[in-house]
Amino acid sequence: MKQLSKYIELYRPPHLHLRIQDEADAPDIFTLVQSEQQRLSQTLPWPMSVRHQNDTLNTIKQNRQLFAQGTSAVYVIRWDGKIAGIVGFNTIDGDEAVIGYWIASAFEGKSVAYNAVSALVDWYAKEGELKTFIIKCSVENPRSNRLAQRLGFYFHHLEPQGEKIGQRFLDQNIYYYSPSDKSAG
């Protein structure tokens, strides 16, 4: 079992702060998801199912348990002290992790998500904790595809009908990134 307790929080001055979700974050995150629900549900499967603050609280509790078990690591993104969104490893399996992220509209188009994902990947890769990073995004999510490509991820394969958004099954582009391959080659 992976011990991830040293990965609780990361500052990347001057703007970025990542911290493992805390129960105390539930009211702010719930409010943000509520205000962004329509927008986020265009590209994510879960926002419409968030109805009460307790839904957010329960998700945070589950995520904290998975972090303690070393199988997931979900962080709150703070930018200049304000909650901007969420980034993390939805799953960790051996030295491979699947990345997930969303940011609030006020922080979109400013490279906040780029900075958050690259800080997270650099951190775990430098420590030798993880070697392979995966991003899965629907072919209908140009912003997320651009982000994966800008981060240096390469297209690995297409997963037909890889995710269900609303009532539609969408094909997913699966991107991989292995930082250690660069030093090897």
Ligand SMILES: CC(C)(COP(=O)(O)OP(=O)(O)OC[C@H]1O[C@@H](n2cnc3c(N)ncnc32)[C@H](O)[C@@H]1OP(=O)(O)O)[C@@H](O)C(=O)NCCC(=O)NCCS
């Ligand atoms: C996917 C998502 C995180 C991408 O966010 P983003 O802000 O587009 O991504 P980045 O942080 O890389 O920012 C990139 C943009 O910032 C711009 N940018 C870069 N540096 C900048 C700066 N210093 N100042 C202002 N803008 C800047 C870039 O030009 C780029 O915009 P462009 O792609 O339109 O040219 C966001 O759209 C989102 O949360 N979507 C909803 C949830 C979702 O789909 N999650 C992913 C599921 S797979």
